[in-house]
Amino acid sequence: MTDVPPAPFRNEKALKRLKKRRAADTRFRLYGLSAIAFALAALSLLLVSILSQAISAATYHVVRYDVVLDPAVIAPAGKDKPADVARNIDGFYELLRSNLLQTFPDAQGNRLATRQLGDLVTRLAVLPVAKAVAANPTQIGQELTVKVPLNDDLDLYLKGAVSPEARVKLGAVEQGSETATGQVRLSGPNAFKGLQSLIATQRAEVGDAADARSILVTSGTATGRVVSLSADNLEMDLLAGSASDFQGTRPLARIIALPEAQRNVSDKQIAWTLALKDMGRISRVPHTSLLTNTDSTYPELAGALAAIVGSLLTMLVTGFIAIPVGIFASVYLEEFAPRNRLTEIIEVNINNLAAVPSIVFGLLGAAVFLGFFGLPRSAPLVGGLVLALLTLPTIIIASRAALKSVPPSIRAAALAVGASRMQSVFHHVLPVAGPGIFTGAILGMARALGETAPLLLIGMVAFVADVPSGPADESTALPVLVYSWATHAERAWEPMTAAVIVILLMFLITMNGIVVFLRRRFERRW
Amino acid sequence: MESTITESRETITAGTSMDETEGLTYPRIECKNINVSYGDKRAIFDISLPIPDRSVTALIGPSGCGKSTFLRCLNRMNDTIESCKVTGEIIMDGENINDPDIDPVLLRSRVGMVFQKPNPFPKSIFDNIAYGPRIHGLAATREDLDEMVEKSLRRAGLWEEVKDRLSSPGNSLSGGQQQRLCIARAIAVRPEVILMDEPCSALDPVATARIEELIDELRKRYCIVIVTHSMQQAARVSQRTAFFHLGELVEMGDTDQIFTNPRERRTEDYITGRFG
Numbered sequence: 001m002t003d004v005p006p007a008p009f010r011n012e013k014a015l016k017r018l019k020k021r022r023a024a025d026t027r028f029r030l031y032g033l034s035a036i037a038f039a040l041a042a043l044s045l046l047l048v049s050i051l052s053q054a055i056s057a058a059t060y061h062v063v064r065y066d067v068v069l070d071p072a073v074i075a076p077a078g079k080d081k082p083a084d085v086a087r088n089i090d091g092f093y094e095l096l097r098s099n100l101l102q103t104f105p106d107a108q109g110n111r112l113a114t115r116q117l118g119d120l121v122t123r124l125a126v127l128p129v130a131k132a133v134a135a136n137p138t139q140i141g142q143e144l145t146v147k148v149p150l151n152d153d154l155d156l157y158l159k160g161a162v163s164p165e166a167r168v169k170l171g172a173v174e175q176g177s178e179t180a181t182g183q184v185r186l187s188g189p190n191a192f193k194g195l196q197s198l199i200a201t202q203r204a205e206v207g208d209a210a211d212a213r214s215i216l217v218t219s220g221t222a223t224g225r226v227v228s229l230s231a232d233n234l235e236m237d238l239l240a241g242s243a244s245d246f247q248g249t250r251p252l253a254r255i256i257a258l259p260e261a262q263r264n265v266s267d268k269q270i271a272w273t274l275a276l277k278d279m280g281r282i283s284r285v286p287h288t289s290l291l292t293n294t295d296s297t298y299p300e301l302a303g304a305l306a307a308i309v310g311s312l313l314t315m316l317v318t319g320f321i322a323i324p325v326g327i328f329a330s331v332y333l334e335e336f337a338p339r340n341r342l343t344e345i346i347e348v349n350i351n352n353l354a355a356v357p358s359i360v361f362g363l364l365g366a367a368v369f370l371g372f373f374g375l376p377r378s379a380p381l382v383g384g385l386v387l388a389l390l391t392l393p394t395i396i397i398a399s400r401a402a403l404k405s406v407p408p409s410i411r412a413a414a415l416a417v418g419a420s421r422m423q424s425v426f427h428h429v430l431p432v433a434g435p436g437i438f439t440g441a442i443l444g445m446a447r448a449l450g451e452t453a454p455l456l457l458i459g460m461v462a463f464v465a466d467v468p469s470g471p472a473d474e475s476t477a478l479p480v481l482v483y484s485w486a487t488h489a490e491r492a493w494e495p496m497t498a499a500v501i502v503i504l505l506m507f508l509i510t511m512n513g514i515v516v517f518l519r520r521r522f523e524r525r526w
Numbered sequence: 527m528e529s530t531i532t533e534s535r536e537t538i539t540a541g542t543s544m545d546e547t548e549g550l551t552y553p554r555i556e557c558k559n560i561n562v563s564y565g566d567k568r569a570i571f572d573i574s575l576p577i578p579d580r581s582v583t584a585l586i587g588p589s590g591c592g593k594s595t596f597l598r599c600l601n602r603m604n605d606t607i608e609s610c611k612v613t614g615e616i617i618m619d620g621e622n623i624n625d626p627d628i629d630p631v632l633l634r635s636r637v638g639m640v641f642q643k644p645n646p647f648p649k650s651i652f653d654n655i656a657y658g659p660r661i662h663g664l665a666a667t668r669e670d671l672d673e674m675v676e677k678s679l680r681r682a683g684l685w686e687e688v689k690d691r692l693s694s695p696g697n698s699l700s701g702g703q704q705q706r707l708c709i710a711r712a713i714a715v716r717p718e719v720i721l722m723d724e725p726c727s728a729l730d731p732v733a734t735a736r737i738e739e740l741i742d743e744l745r746k747r748y749c750i751v752i753v754t755h756s757m758q759q760a761a762r763v764s765q766r767t768a769f770f771h772l773g774e775l776v777e778m779g780d781t782d783q784i785f786t787n788p789r790e791r792r793t794e795d796y797i798t799g800r801f802g
Binding site: 338339407409410411412413414415416417418419420423427428431432 | 601603606608631632634635638639641643645646647648657658661662708711712714715
């Protein structure tokens with residue numbers, strides 16, 4: 001057998017090496033893919049967690065009531081000027097309370113019950129009504145249908161966020177009657193067997209804690225709390241409605257896991273709310289007041305308008321300062337400044353400045369703008385100035401990169417036809433670098449929009465009940481609102497905070513969208 | 527405006543001596559003892575070179591011999607390089623254009639330049655040509671400007687190819703067309719001298735031939751200085767040739783003489799391909 005040289009395409013050694021190279025190739029692709037998958041997963045986790053919380057704040061419950069605008073209550077003699085009417089919250093609230101008392105006469109005469117009934121709607125919720133009536137005084141004395149937001153805890157209850165709740169449909173109730181002790185007895189053959197077994201399962205799960213749970217039995221507008229129970233008979237305290245309401249119906253029983261003492265909403269309030277809902281007087285509507293109201297101590301009344309306007313004003317100030325200054329600085333540094341020790345130092349310092357923590361800029365702003373120049377506290381003007389300082393390095397660095405990427409041949413071409421240096425920059429270099437510069441500027445602004453720490457230090461965390469009308473007014477900003485709402489204890493703030501985060505994200509997405517558009521539309525190639 | 531320029535040119539050229547150019551034409555530019563250094567590194571040593579009008583002067587030599595640097599002295603493009611220092615006199619129209627008092631912007635409107643790589647502005651074909659006349663205020667009306675653009679494109683031999691798409695971007699043209707566009711752009715500001723820095727090195731042979739024809743055509747109106755790596759090109763297009771080596775001017779003379787009968791040994795070695 002003679003030595004046959006290995007065929008060049010079937011050389012085993014080479015094939016082996018090739019296989020190794022291919023494997024390395026595939027591995028690298030897998031690393032890349034998994035990195036992207038991880039990033040996407042993190043992003044979608046963030047979005048899902050925020051959106052799932054915010055979605056519950058997208059709608060809220062409002063109570064409708066018909067009321068006669070009695071002038072004696074809302075505009076008594078001597079206090080009947082529009083300004084007085086607008087301020088007469090007590091009068092309007094009184095109208096609402098008496099309407100609720102008419103609906104649920106049982107609460108009359110019982111101070112605790114009256115108060116609880118009044119708490120169905122926050123006192124301040126009638127403020128928009130008062131303002132609307134004051135703006136249109138001919139309505140006084142007329143009948144009016146009004147919708148006001150339901151108390152945030154009851155709103156949460158209706159959204160199912162207060163406590164887990166087990167429901168069971170009862171059997172047909174043949175008879176409902178009042179007992180001698182003022183309770184209501186429902187009876188029907190085997191009507192309550194299902195409820196009994198449900199209680200038994202719960203007791204098996206949590207033990208005696210199940211005894212503390214409220215069991216509410218509802219039929220139409222009537223609701224009672226179960227006191228004792230057998231397969232055929234049920235005794236309960238009536239919370240709303242009357243005994244006869246249960247007769248011949250199949251009521252719904254709900255076992256609320258959280259005991260009444262640990263909730264902000266009492267069983268009675270739940271009963272009234274269910275009744276109002278059954279009457280069709282409570283409806284779930286889009287939560288537009290989130291965008292039209294200003295901040296409030298009551299979650300159902302709070303909105304982000306002041307913060308949105310504050311953020312826009314702040315961005316306006318930031319943009320007007322940081323963008324031109326940043327562009328001029330970068331153009332000068334990149335196109336005109338001599339390359340020497342001094343410009344090198346400046347360059348290094350600008351890069352360092354970009355890495356300074358934002359809270360340091362806040363301290364600087366507090367010391368210089370508030371302390372030295374005496375500018376107003378909590379004002380978008382100061383916030384904008386601080387954020388301008390913060391974004392300036394970012395904008396300068398991005399603009400310089402954009403200017404650097406312009407091929408020098410274009411500058412040479414302009415100079416060679418006799419353009420001055422400034423003409424070559426403004427006629428040729430800047431138009432080419434423009435999209436890159438604006439991309440950097442907008443990304444810098446987007447960063448500023450999300451900054452919280454420096455704004456906290458210059459007092460923009462204040463509670464602002466009025467929409468700021470100018471950059472020198474007291475104001476807050478969206479990220480700061482997120483911060484302050486997130487620190488509230490009440491549960492209702494949680495979805496509200498998520499909703500504000502969504503608003504903030506919308507702004508950021510819009511800005512980034514503009515960046516993408518600019519790139520697509522104006523980027524020139526050569 | 528055109529007339530005043532030609533007038534002034536005539537009066538000046540008439541007064542210039544013609545001894546050193548060996549009877550070819552008047553020297554348009556007279557370079558005396560040019561030295562160029564980049565920082566500590568000297569690039570050009572004491573070069574004196576007359577450049578005749580209405581003819582093509584080719585600068586040849588191996589890479590890094592300083593021919594491009596020398597070319598860029600003639601319209602002070604070296605000013606844009608910070609570490610670059612130029613000494614010596616470059617006399618044009620009786621004035622030393624290397625004098626700091628002379629504004630390079632005015633100089634460059636009279637000494638145009640075409641670069642190695644075609645570098646049209648990222649604008650329309652029309653705007654590429656019109657830019658120079660606009661910034662120098664050469665056109666009073668829109669019609670003037672249109673006419674000027676057409677004339678420049680015609681002189682650059684590009685008019686027939688682009689007349690229907692003047693508003694399309696200059697970068698959409700082919701490489702050779704782009705280079706002719708750059709020549710047209712240089713012509714549009716009515717220069718007297720055109721500097722060309724290896725104008726054909728990025729082009730294919732067909733486009734190169736067109737540019738060479740164009741150079742031969744332009745020679746009738748302008749003083750042209752061309753840097754080239756191709757000795758054939760130098761032999762084809764130029765009337766005068768200067769051979770540079772290591773920053774020195776080795777030999778200068780009529781192109782025929784340089785290529786057939788070089789006086790210096792180094793020139794002969796380079797031309798016959800023994801080094802470089």
